[in-house]
């Protein structure tokens with residue numbers, strides 16, 4: 001009798017131990033599922049496109065259409081072979097991929113812009129390392145054919161001005177389109193290679209400036225009520241002020257006037273920015289504003305949010321689960 005009791009006792013002990021183990025596995029699984037998968041849906045689900053009543057560009061009446069759903073990302077900094085530890089890469093890239101894919105699924109943007117520093121080591125990576133980084137980028141940022149993906153170059157993609165070379169620019173533009181002007185649904189986007197706005201007259205800088213002047217001319221023609229003879233017979237762009245997309249922000253003394261979610265920490269806001277390193281030079285910023293007369297300028301590089309709001313464009317900022325910002329990489 002005593003032997004049978006002991007046997008049942010042992011069986012109960014084993015059963016409760018297995019049950020406890022199952023419970024622990026279930027809890028760990030639930031936590032992983034929530035933190036690594038569901039959290040993205042919960043966070044991004046709170047974002048909505050603003051309802052915009054605009055005047056149709058072909059009529060005077062107010063209408064809800066057409067609205068272009070555009071998503072902007074910056075500074076993804078896909079880690080490279082030299083500085084990226086495999087575990088760090090795995091973690092960050094999983095987070096970025098989940099955030100991007102969830103946002104695509106929930107928000108259904110028509111166009112996605114990435115405002116530079118897509119890669120961390122494009123400025124020095126070998127051809128093989130570059131090819132590996134590009135392959136991972138295509139996997140993480142895969143998107144349906146009807147969604148367009150546009151990018152501008154950042155200093156980590158092609159190097160700061162002193163590292164930038166025609167080879168690195170061409171390598172970047174072979175993967176991503178070298179388009180500078182993109183118009184859709186009445187909106188003109190000008191994509192600037194802001195690394196080439198050093199203003200020292202180097203070949204790459206002169207070419208970049210010449211391109212911008214051409215675009216400025218095209219935009220001016222579209223804004224004229226009566227087309228001047230200098231505008232030729234080519235197709236006109238939509239008659240609207242452009243949105244400027246670039247990696248380096250326009251010149252500002254510091255972030256002292258910035259506030260809100262994702263702004264720089266209060267203790268860093270007063271630190272003066274260095275021209276041609278943190279922000280564009282005053283001269284280059286002034287040129288961009290003169291030539292292009294934009295209604296909105298969006299940029300990356302500082303990894304903090306600062307934004308311009310005008311009554312012509314509505315911008316909805318939606319914080320993603322953290323992984324798109326690395327405060328130590330400019």
Ligand SMILES: [Zn+2]
Pocket residue numbers: 117154155156247300301302329330
């Ligand atoms: Zn940068």
